[in-house]
Each structure stands twice: as structure tokens, then as C-alpha cells.
Amino acid sequence: MYFNWNDSINFLTKLRPRRLWNAAKVYASYQVTKLSGKPVQWGYPVSVSFEPTTSCNLRCPECPSGLRAFTRPTGMLENSFFKQTIDELHKELLYLIFYFQGEPYLNPDFLKMVKYAHDKGIYTATSTNAHYLTDEKAKQTVESGLDRLIISIDGTSQDVYQQYRVGGKLDKVLEGARNIVKWKKELKSKTPFVFFQFLVVRHNEHQIEEVKRLAKEIGVDQVRFKTAQVYDYENDPNQLIPLNNKYSRYKKDPSGKMKVKSGLGNHCWKLWHANVITWDGLVVPCCFDKDATHQLGNLKMQSFKETWNNDNYKQFRRELLTSRKNIDICANCSEGLTVWED
Numbered sequence: 001m002y003f004n005w006n007d008s009i010n011f012l013t014k015l016r017p018r019r020l021w022n023a024a025k026v027y028a029s030y031q032v033t034k035l036s037g038k039p040v041q042w043g044y045p046v047s048v049s050f051e052p053t054t055s056c057n058l059r060c061p062e063c064p065s066g067l068r069a070f071t072r073p074t075g076m077l078e079n080s081f082f083k084q085t086i087d088e089l090h091k092e093l094l095y096l097i098f099y100f101q102g103e104p105y106l107n108p109d110f111l112k113m114v115k116y117a118h119d120k121g122i123y124t125a126t127s128t129n130a131h132y133l134t135d136e137k138a139k140q141t142v143e144s145g146l147d148r149l150i151i152s153i154d155g156t157s158q159d160v161y162q163q164y165r166v167g168g169k170l171d172k173v174l175e176g177a178r179n180i181v182k183w184k185k186e187l188k189s190k191t192p193f194v195f196f197q198f199l200v201v202r203h204n205e206h207q208i209e210e211v212k213r214l215a216k217e218i219g220v221d222q223v224r225f226k227t228a229q230v231y232d233y234e235n236d237p238n239q240l241i242p243l244n245n246k247y248s249r250y251k252k253d254p255s256g257k258m259k260v261k262s263g264l265g266n267h268c269w270k271l272w273h274a275n276v277i278t279w280d281g282l283v284v285p286c287c288f289d290k291d292a293t294h295q296l297g298n299l300k301m302q303s304f305k306e307t308w309n310n311d312n313y314k315q316f317r318r319e320l321l322t323s324r325k326n327i328d329i330c331a332n333c334s335e336g337l338t339v340w341e342d
Contacts, residue, residue: 004221010190014122018091018092019046019093022043023043023273024043026042029043037321041313044305045089045092046095048274048277049276050277051102052099053103054101054279055102057106057168058167062230062231062240070291071291072292073280082116086120095123096123096124098113100276100287101290104128105137114126114146115145129173130153130172134179138179141192142184145191147192151173161204178218181194181218193221195215195220196214196215196220200226200227203239203240205244227249234258236258266320267324271286271316274286276289281298282297283299288333293329294327
């Protein structure tokens with residue numbers, strides 16, 4: 001697991017007695033659930049993901065947003081709705097992720113929402129393709145108080161980068177990263193903690209060492225390598241699964257058939273401590289439900305705390321404890337399989 005002193009100390013400053021007590025209750029309820037085999041839920045989420053938008057400027061081949069393949073409505077998160085939800089949750093909430101699908105910086109109110117959460121003492125993070133990190137926007141990002149900025153960079157040359165980040169320009173990504181690093185220095189800010197996230201696929205796995213060198217040259221804080229989710233992993237039509245098994249979330253079974261590496265035990269920590277809220281207020285179990293097919297609640301009709309303990313949530317937790325492998329969004333789950341290394 002990664003450790004960075006500045007980032008870790010910053011995270012610890014977000015702890016409050018009520019948040020610590022909430023986290024303890026959530027963890028205890030999860031352990032009781034695993035031991036008893038019956039769903040017990042105490043407390044409220046420690047972490048929540050909010051979707052700023054479903055829109056994206058790129059067309060990545062394994063992304064519903066990039067493929068324009070959503071069956072659910074698309075749109076932008078409204079600032080007023082976001083504030084209403086944060087006002088309800090902020091006393092328990094420790095970690096807020098501004099990302100689900102889409103490119104967050106396309107929402108014109110994105111940094112206003114970051115600032116609002118920051119002012120509530122919540123640790124904030126987002127993931128971006130960095131095409132909109134102009135000099136002005138980079139300055140505003142640092143000023144917003146954003147704690148963590150993940151920059152997706154899946155190649156160190158344009159020809160390799162664009163194979164997955166279809167429609168993207170590597171020089172824009174590097175320019176955006178340099179802008180952030182510059183403004184952190186000029187504003188004497190320790191945040192955001194910036195890292196390059198390199199999605200390892202077959203066509204870019206030979207550039208792993210090169211991206212480390214590039215990150216050091218620019219001055220970002222870290223590089224992290226992530227395994228790629230492939231929907232049709234048994235056939236891998238886009239030939240994305242890397243040859244280096246270390247960076248693959250799939251492996252061949254004795255018959256030669258591809259399967260997910262992780263064992264699907266009938267439990268899931270994420271369902272107890274986190275969830276996702278779509279731009280239009282739907283509550284879904286986790287980031288693997290990209291098309292929001294498992295709708296556990298609607299915050300336009302019910303408060304978050306009512307939703308967290310409603311019948312839909314209870315039923316989903318029961319199903320997960322009974323037969324997780326039969327839940328479609330769990331079948332391709334890689335929880336615990338992300339490869340983090342320098």
C-alpha cells in the first residue's frame with residue numbers, strides 16, 4: 001500500500017470524533033456480518049462517490065461514457081442537490097470521490113462543489129484525463145482545496161496513448177500536469193496530492209519504466225499502475241489483457257479459460273463502507289454498476305440516511321451474502337487486485 005507523509009498527515013486532519021465513531025461502527029457491523037452470515041449495518045458510509053457528469057471528451061473502448069453506451073439518462077450534477085446531500089452527510093463522511101463516469105471538469109460547477117466539501121473538512125479526490133487543466137483551471141483546482149488528483153495517463157507516446165484514450169492528446173495531459181505542479185509551488189500548497197495512474201494494457205506495458213521517468217521529470221508525487229477491467233475478458237476482442245500477469249486481473253484456469261483472479265467470497269467491504277451517487281440522485285452499490293442497473297434508492301425522493309437502511313439495500317446485502325457470484329456487477333470485480341507500486 002502506498003504511503004506519503006504529506007498526504008497521510010492531511011488525511012488525518014480530516015478525522016473528527018464523530019467520523020471515527022461512525023467508521024468504528026461500520027467496521028464492526030461488517031465483521032459481525034461476516035461472522036453471522038446475516039446483514040448487519042451500523043453507521044453511515046465512510047466514503048461516497050459523487051458523479052459530476054456522464055459526459056466525456058474521450059472515447060475509451062471499455063468505458064460506457066466513452067462509448068456513449070449508457071441506457072440511463074445522462075447529464076450534469078446540480079450544485080444545489082450536491083450541497084443538500086453533503087449537508088446531510090458531512091458529519092460522518094470522511095472521504096468524497098468526485099468521479100464515477102465522465103470527465104469531472106466538464107461540469108462548470110465542479111470546483112465549487114470541491115470547495116464546498118473542503119470547507120466541511122472532508123477529504124476530496126477526483127480522477128481526470130487532464131485535458132481541461134489549463135493554467136487558470138489548474139490554479140483554481142489548487143485553490144479549491146482538492147486533496148487528491150488522479151491523472152490518467154496510459155501511454156508515454158501519442159501513438160500508444162491514443163490506442164486506449166481514443167481522441168486524446170498526450171501533450172494536453174502533460175501540460176495539465178505541469179500546470180498543477182506549477183501552481184502548487186506558486187501557492188505554496190501541499191495539496192492536491194497528484195499521481196499519474198497508468199492503466200496497464202497489452203499495448204502500453206512496455207512503457208512502465210518510461211512513465212516513471214516522465215513523472216519524475218514533471219514533478220508529480222507518485223505513479224500508480226492499475227489493472228484494466230475488460231468486459232468480455234474471455235475473448236478480449238480489443239486485446240487489452242497484458243502479457244505480464246502481474247498487471248492482469250484475469251488468469252487462465254486449468255482448461256485454458258480466462259477467469260477473474262479474485263475469489264468471490266460472499267461478503268464485500270465496499271457495500272458496508274461506501275457507495276455511489278449518480279448525477280441525478282440514484283444510489284448504486286459501487287463503481288462497477290456503471291449503468292446504474294442496481295438502483296438502491298433515489299435521493300430526489302428519499303434522504304440518504306433513509307436510503308442507506310431501506311428495504312432495497314437490505315435485500316441487496318442479503319443476496320450478496322448468499323451468492324455474490326450470481327450478481328452481475330460482482331462477476332468482473334477486481335476489489336483488492338489493483339497493483340500499486342512505484
